[in-house]
Amino acid sequence: MGDYINSNQNDFYWSQQPQNPQMPGQTYYEQDYNQFQNQQLEFNTNTDYANQNFANYPPQMLIPEPYENFQKEGDEFDEPPFLEEMEIYPDRILEKILAVLNPLRxxxxxxxxxxxxxxSDLAGPVFFCIMLAFSLFLAGKNAHFGYIYGITMICCMVMYSLLSLMTDTGGIFSLSTVASILGYCLIPIVGLSFIGIFVKLSGPIGLGLAVVVIFWSSVSASRLFVAVSGDKEQQPLIAYPCMLVYGVFTLLVVF
Structure with a gap:
């Protein structure tokens, strides 16, 4: 009884499917299945493409680019040396050192x-100030790092004010330029301080060396200041405050 009911339901389902009016007795589903079964895949039968000889074509994708191209691209990203990034120029420092050591050049x-x-670089002046303080420390002086730092700052500001008043063209001197020149001209005093580590400078010989060192540093500094201002007639006037500045540093070294 159940089989009879199922067969009747199937007959009813297929009888309710839509009929194709173009082909009577055949449903749409049967037509789609027959068309898919009769369909053939169309392949490209282009003889020109098939007869091409690919052996004549070099594998261009595998050819590496010349090394020169990579080198040119790398040059664009070359960074400056580390010292230049820190604003330290060895050639400039050496030139100023030679100028201070030979004031009569x-x-x-x-x-x-x-x-x-x-x-105007400050790497050289900072180095010479540290060397001066270090030599005073080795010589057993009470005045070393703190005294050198304080006196240097006061001398730079005083000299900057005096030079600004003495020059006609305002703004030609900057505080960094004054500090750079004063710091480089400490080289003779730094040399005297290293001598003071091994020899006592409070005697006649030490006092004579102190006078020579003060004169040496003052002449070098006044010449560099005159080179900036452009008025050579002011060199004796500028040399006088320079002698006072370097006299203070020399007193720290001798006594």
Whole structure:
């Protein structure tokens, strides 16, 4: 009885399917199945493409680019040296050291105002101040790092004020330029301080060396200041406050 009911339901389902009016007696589902069965895949039968000889084509995708191209691209990202990033220029430092050690020299690059004022480095002055304080510490002096730092700051500000008043063109001297010149001209005093580690400078010989060192540093500093201002007639006037400044540092070294 159940089989009879199921067969009747199936007959009823297929009888209710829509008929194709173009092909009587055949439903849409049967037509789609017959079309898919008779369909053939169409392949590209282009003989020109099939007869191409790919052996003649070099594998261009596998050819590496020349090393020169990579080198040119790498040059764009080259960074400056580490010392230049820290604004430390060894050639500039060496030129100023030689200018201080030989104050009676002829005209050199250190006598150029633009060379002294443009990018006036403070690496050399800081180094010489540290060396001066370190030598005083080794010599057993009470005045070393704190005294050197305080006196240097006061001397730089006083000299900057005096030079600004003495020059006609305002703004030609900057505080960094004054500090750079005063710091580089400490080289003779630093040499005297290292001598004081092994020899007592409070005697006649030490006092004579102190006078020579003060005169040496004052002449070097006044010449560099005159090179910036451009008025050579003011060198004796500028040398006098320089002698006072370096006299204070020399007193710390001798006594």
């Amino acid at each position: 002829g005209h050199s690059l250190a006598d150029d105002a633009e060379y002294l004022t443009k990018e």
